[in-house]
Amino acid sequence: MLSKDSKVINVGISDLSIGKSPNILRTTLGSCVGIVLYSPEAKIGAISHIMLARDPMGKDKLKNPGKYGETALPLLIKMMEDEGCKLGTYSARIFGGASMFKNITSSFLNNIGEGNIQIVKEFLGQRKIPIIIEDLGGHDGRTISLYLDDGRVLLKKAGTEKFLYKVK
Secondary structure (H helix, E strand, C coil): CCCCCCEEEEECCCCCCEEEEEEEEEEECCEEEEEEEEEEECCCEEEEECCCCCCCCCCCCCHHHHEEEHHHHHHHHHHHHHHHCCCCCCCCEEEEECCCCCCCHHHHHHHHHHHHHHHHHHHHHCCCCCCEEEEECCCCCCEEEECCCEEEEEEEEEEEEEEEECCC
């Protein structure tokens, strides 16, 4: 499904990336949450792959701002604004937050995904950024690919794959 002019930009754990059509942004998630912002008019999108909601010690977020929702989400919006996408011209899609440790009886490990989902929804809600697609929770990891030409997302989960597509 790649055109000869497009390239896949992989977004790693605790990373953020922005791209323009015809490229594709891709990330793989477990308990982490992937936040996708997409502007259909500009055909620009960005992904943040947060690992944790907050920096528990308050010392790592300056060194690794993409790791935590509290620091990554403002950066993601700044990236969109730096490309000329004003608030209100883009929407969000959110994925991940799985409980990947279902056979381990650690409430901390089992609640990582829930905490990540909560901070993302709170942040987007406060800024009135609509969430138009979400696939969250459960016990399965996911790979998401954002096609920047039209905003569709290819979701691969539990041996299946499907395109999710809604315009703002």
